[in-house]
Each structure stands twice: as structure tokens, then as C-alpha cells.
Amino acid sequence: MILTDTHTHLYYEQDAEKRDALMQRCFDNGITRLFLPNVDIQSVSNINTLLHAYPHACFPMLGMHPCSVKGDWEAELNAIKKSDVGPIYAIGEIGIDLYWDKTNLPDQVKAFKQQIAWAKSVGLPIVIHCREAFNEVFEVLEEEKDELLRGIFHCFTGNAEQAQHAIDLGFYLGVGGVVTYKNGGLDKILPQFDLSHIVLETDSPYLSPVPHRGKPNESSYLIYVAQKLAEIYHTDVESVAEITTANSKKIFGV
Numbered sequence: 001m002i003l004t005d006t007h008t009h010l011y012y013e014q015d016a017e018k019r020d021a022l023m024q025r026c027f028d029n030g031i032t033r034l035f036l037p038n039v040d041i042q043s044v045s046n047i048n049t050l051l052h053a054y055p056h057a058c059f060p061m062l063g064m065h066p067c068s069v070k071g072d073w074e075a076e077l078n079a080i081k082k083s084d085v086g087p088i089y090a091i092g093e094i095g096i097d098l099y100w101d102k103t104n105l106p107d108q109v110k111a112f113k114q115q116i117a118w119a120k121s122v123g124l125p126i127v128i129h130c131r132e133a134f135n136e137v138f139e140v141l142e143e144e145k146d147e148l149l150r151g152i153f154h155c156f157t158g159n160a161e162q163a164q165h166a167i168d169l170g171f172y173l174g175v176g177g178v179v180t181y182k183n184g185g186l187d188k189i190l191p192q193f194d195l196s197h198i199v200l201e202t203d204s205p206y207l208s209p210v211p212h213r214g215k216p217n218e219s220s221y222l223i224y225v226a227q228k229l230a231e232i233y234h235t236d237v238e239s240v241a242e243i244t245t246a247n248s249k250k251i252f253g254v
Contacts, residue, residue, distance in 0.1 A: 003226055003241045004033040004248040005219045007093070007127065007154050007174055007201035011036055011046040016053075023054055025220035030241065034058050034219055035252065037093040037127055037154075039065035041076050044083045051085065059254060061090040063115055066097040066108045066129055073111055081118065089252040091119035092127025093154055096140070099131045109140060116144050125151035125251050128171070134162050141169050152251060155203055160189050167197050172247055176201045177209035177217060180228045187232055195233055195243045199251065200225050 005026075013019045026034065034057055036047050044062070051058050062085065064077050094115040096108045119126045128151060130137045141149065153166045156173040163173055175198050179186040190198070200222055202209075208217035209224040223237075226244075230237045 001030040001238050001241045002033065002245050003029070003031040003222055004035070004200060004245045005031055005202050005204075005222050006035045006152060006199045006248050006251075007037060007176070008034050008204045008219045009037070009039075009043075009206075010034060010204050010219050011043070011050040012205060014046065014049070019050070019053070022218050022220070023057070025218065026057075026222075029220050029223040031219055031222050032057055033245065033248065035061060035089065035248075037061040037063060037065075037090075038080070038083075039093065040068040041079045041083070044080065044085060048085055059089045059252065060085045060087075061092045061127060062088050063090075063092045063094040063127070064111055065093055066095050066111070067100055069104060069108050069111045073107060077111060077114065088124065089254060090125045090127050090151065091115050091122075092151070093129040094126055095129035095154075096133035096136045097129060097131040098133045098136065105136065109136070112137075112140055113144065116140070116149065119151075120146075120148040123148070127152045127154050127174075129154055134158055138162075138165060138169075145169055150251070152199060154201065155207065157184070157186070160192050163189060163193055167193065172197055172199050172251060174199055174201045175229065176203050176225055177207040177213070177221070179232070180209040180224055181213065187228075190229070190232055195229070195240065196247065198229070198244055199247050200229070200240075200244045
């Protein structure tokens with residue numbers, strides 16, 4: 001069984017011994033493919049460290065998180081684009097976040113559009129961060145939609161209509177720990193959509209699934225997400241792993 005964590009910040013752990021233990025717990029649970037999104041220029045070096053330690057299990061993405069869009073964001077984005085991490089497999093995580101700051105929406109939109117153009121120019125998918133901004137994100141995507149636009153709605157927590165809109169635009173739904181929450185709502189929405197539209201993620205160290213909710217998340221906990229999806233879709237974990245990993249290969253090309 002091969003499980004794929006399509007979105008993890010496991011590289012935040014800089015203690016080599018703790019990091020190796022995190023990775024070993026992943027392998028023990030069948031999680032052997034981890035996709036790593038940076039958030040700013042500083043996090044690129046942390047990703048490189050993990051890549052060098054586990055080159056066959058880790059796959060880098062590059063982008064600027066919307067919460068990193070500050071006054072000098074254009075210079076930082078240019079630096080990110082020039083980062084040397086070897087092959088990258090997506091541009092992300094990128095998007096719009098209106099939870100923390102609504103005042104810089106114009107810059108967030110501009111950065112989002114620039115990175116969509118970057119993704120199209122190199123033939124890569126995008127990984128979207130969308131927090132309290134579905135309308136704004138969809139507005140950008142509708143403007144940018146073409147045969148090159150594709151990717152993942154990371155940490156999807158929208159309603160059924162928003163899920164369908166994302167799928168219609170060529171996106172997969174990234175499902176993580178929220179699906180295990182009693183009042184998360186995803187257990188009611190997801191059965192309306194086939195597993196062929198879903199990929200798994202943890203967003204570690206955030207959004208730990210039950211039974212670890214409220215504690216730091218880690219990629220090995222992806223097994224709980226897979227188990228919950230198996231319950232929702234009335235199938236087994238092995239089938240969930242097979243389908244969602246196949247979906248990840250279609251997106252990332254690896």
C-alpha cells in the first residue's frame with residue numbers, strides 16, 4: 001500500500017533525529033510519497049535539507065503563500081523562482097487568504113495571477129491555499145482558465161457547490177484532517193463526488209486528524225484521513241490509497 005501526502009510542511013522540523021523519526025513513522029504507515037510546499041524564501045532551504053536526506057520520498061513545490069505577500073513580495077517571489085531545489089512538481093502553495101488580512105487583497109490577487117502564469121509557462125499544476133476567499137479565488141480562476149490551468153484545492157473545506165466548481169475548473173480536492181472532525185461537514189459533502197476527484201494531505205504540522213486533534217500534526221497521521229475516507233466511501237484503506245495515489249501521479253507527473 002502506497003499513501004501520498006500531497007501537502008506537508010514536515011520540513012519545519014529541523015532536529016535531524018526528530019525528523020528521521022517522523023519520516024520512519026510515515027514509512028511504517030505506508031506513506032512513502034510526500035509533497036513539500038514552501039511558503040516563503042526562508043523555507044526553501046529547509047525543504048532542501050529534507051530533500052537531500054530523503055530524495056526518493058520527498059517532492060518539492062515552490063511558490064509564495066498568500067500570507068507571505070508583504071511590501072517586498074515581488075522581489076521575494078523572484079528569489080523563490082530562482083531557488084535551486086532541482087525539479088519541482090507544482091507551484092504552491094499559492095492563493096488568497098482573507099482570514100488574517102483583508103487590506104492587501106489587491107497584492108494577493110496580483111501575486112496569485114503571476115504565479116498561475118509561472119505555472120503555465122513551465123507546465124506545472126498549482127496548489128491553492130484558499131481561506132475565507134472562495135469567491136475571490138474563483139474569480140481569478142475563471143479569468144485564468146484554459147487547458148493549462150489545473151491543480152489541487154489544498155485543504156478543501158467548501159460546500160458541494162464550491163467542490164463542483166473546483167472540479168469543473170480542473171482541480172482535485174485536497175482532503176486532510178478536517179474530514180475526521182465531528183462537525184467538519186466534509187463527511188456529508190464528499191460522498192457526492194467520486195474518489196477520482198480527491199487527493200490526501202495532512203498540512204502537517206497543522207490540522208491534526210482525530211484522535212490527535214489539538215496536537216501537532218505529522219505526515220504519518222495521513223493513515224487516519226485514509227481510514228475516514230474508506231468509511232465514507234464504504235471501501236477499504238487499500239483502495240483509497242490506490243485511487244488517491246493514482247490521482248496524485250496524474251497531477252504531479254511522478
